[in-house]
Amino acid sequence: MKIQSVKDLEKVSQAYISNLYMPDKIKVNIGMASCGIAAGAKAAYDKILKEYPDKNGIHLCQTGCIGFCEEEPLVEILEAGKPRVMYKHITEDKIIDAVQGYIAGEFNKKWILGQMKDPRSLLEDDVDNPLAGVEPIEGVPVLEDIPFYNSQVKIAMRNCGYIDPDTIEEYFARKGYVAFIQALKEIKPAEVIDIIKESGLRGRGGGGFPTGTKWATCAKHHGDHYIICNADEGDPGAYMDRSILEGDPHSVLEGMLIAAIAIGSRQGFIYARNEYPLAVKRLVTAIKQAESYGLLGENIAGTDFSFNIKISTGAGAFVCGESTALMASLEGKVGRPRAKYVHTVEKGFRENPSNLNNVETYANVPAIVLKGAEWYGRMGTEHSKGTKVFSLVGKIKNTGLVEVPMGVSLRDIVFTVGGGIPKKKAFKAVQTGGPSGGCIPEQFLDLPVDFQRLSEVGSIMGSGGMIVMDQDTCMVDIARYFLDFLQEESCGQCNPCREGIKRMLEILTHICDGHGKEGDIELLQELGNMVAKASLCGLGTSAPNPVLTTIKYFRDEYESHINDKKCPAGVCKPLFHYEIDEEACTGCTLCAKKCPQDAITGEKKKPHKLEQDKCIKCGICYDSCKFDAIVVR
């Protein structure tokens, strides 16, 4: 069937709604994004297939990731008229018990993350809550009320974890492609652009450029317009784009389709990261399904609008996240950025006007068109509207993807949503914006997170990576780490970036090795300012950020490396050693057993000894000691 109208979408999705919300037999949803699979979801899925051949009595389904990666594998069990329960850490050895317990009405509360209150997305407020009137399980928290989900508002991730990404009809059932059909049939292209402009949506990939303005400028130029999706999520520590592509690929396709109508394009490209094979696989399926319903291809929905999307994969180059480099790479060339005297919206891919947005930006578009600019603009702060997905990772209890309205404070994100720092360690900094961003110290924890405020403290929003660091993280090492990354990823064509980053890295390596000398900090600052001013593209101009912010906020750590030859966090190997605190040591022998060098000796229940000349500072004893008896000196 070829979709012609919103009615057609409703007709097709009718048969899927009950299966989504009120299945007549027990339904098991297993979160099968890459992160879930790595945590054991695939094994759990296979276990059900084995135990219930022909899926006898059970409807088994895969979904994307609902964001709470720390608790994966996440398994949801539901049936019409019964509570909808989200189970955590359900590996293959637990899944059968969880299913049988659900059937018997006996719930192992230790395994339950929560029971869902309302599974509808924000776009479905005109239908009844399918869980209304269902008797909740006593003593089990409501999923939406637990601190991790409490302040989240899901727009870009509205379907992740709720639908099977390989089933387009489930996307239809949650108002998918309705905005596209409306934009195609009822709204003029210029009005679509106005909606996006008025909503205040800004690019979610890093730059934060106003999306509507970009679309308007691109539409103005003559030529074959191209719609390109940047799915080359290169920032280490950010993975929301992967999650959206793996959990809800159609939201991105629909966003691109709407952009194509607004700008007047016939051809789209998705430049996907080679490291994300599952995302590419799901995109391929999604495109085929959209084509089969006539939502991609020629004369879509009986109009003269035609649009096709091609997937192109990158090959591991961080700089290809930069627009001109990405377009060079799409053309099969080396991904080197060019100077932007002429912007890509005028002359980009194949020297034609090209509109580039990232995955999360496109995923927001259908929701904005459907609900209106005013609705979207009500969320967020003055200059940063809507929500933003952050990947909360590093030294944090609740690792995962969180989508919160702009303007929520860092403290709320780290300590309420994120649950704070594990093992009772002290918070040190949060790094935002990837290698182009900066490290934000404790004193700015109450900062409302939006584009402007982050740049005021020397960092950037970037694509939304938030890496939390605790007392065991050395800030000099972090600065060295990022420069090492950038040095490798610099395309090498402009001097300030190629040579400047290399020289800065050399100085930092010297400092970490204990050869730092007076004046190094000032030299780093001088070089950093030069690289930022004189580099050709965004990679170089933002490269010094991690160094300059760590110097600004953690100068004492640099000084103790240089002056006292000490690494207080115990990371830079030449600058510290481990010792055993004899008073704290209980003689449990764990460290002695684990030490690969046999450097630790001692009798049971008596304080152990560490031989310094055998120790390679691998840190295994430090990590494994339950009594904080291994100390950094």
Add this chain to the structure above:
Amino acid sequence: MSEATVLENVQTDEIDYRELDRIIEEEFNNDKENLIMMLQAIQKRYNYLPRPALEYLSLKIEIPTGRIYGVATFYSTFSLKPRGRNIISICLGTACHVRGGERVHERLEELLSIGDGETTEDKRFTLESVRCIGCCSLGPVVKINEGIHGRISSDQVEKILDHYE
């Protein structure tokens, strides 16, 4: 940027040119713009990019070998040297780094007596560091072939390697 690498020769008869034709013509339409994806397909087939295959590709799509070499050395995915039977990708993304990924990396180098990007003499393992595979909640992460091992500490590395022949 990676250091200059010498294109490795293989016996020409090891290359199946019919298959190369299939990749170049059928899968990728003889289109120059698909160069990167063609290289990926060739690497998938041979585990690296053999010189004769690149020379043949150069003739087919009319791009000088030098330019193909430029592309192959610019992108970190590509290898011009034969790689081992098992590819170990140690994630050194920021989340893995702050959770001790570097220690796991060092342990791997020590156990295998090879450095980053190198292959063991018996061709059992190739060690490659990658920047973030998007499984940050499981950090530190090591990916061996297609399998992901999460939340590992340096003392578990040896046991994990035992599973791979």
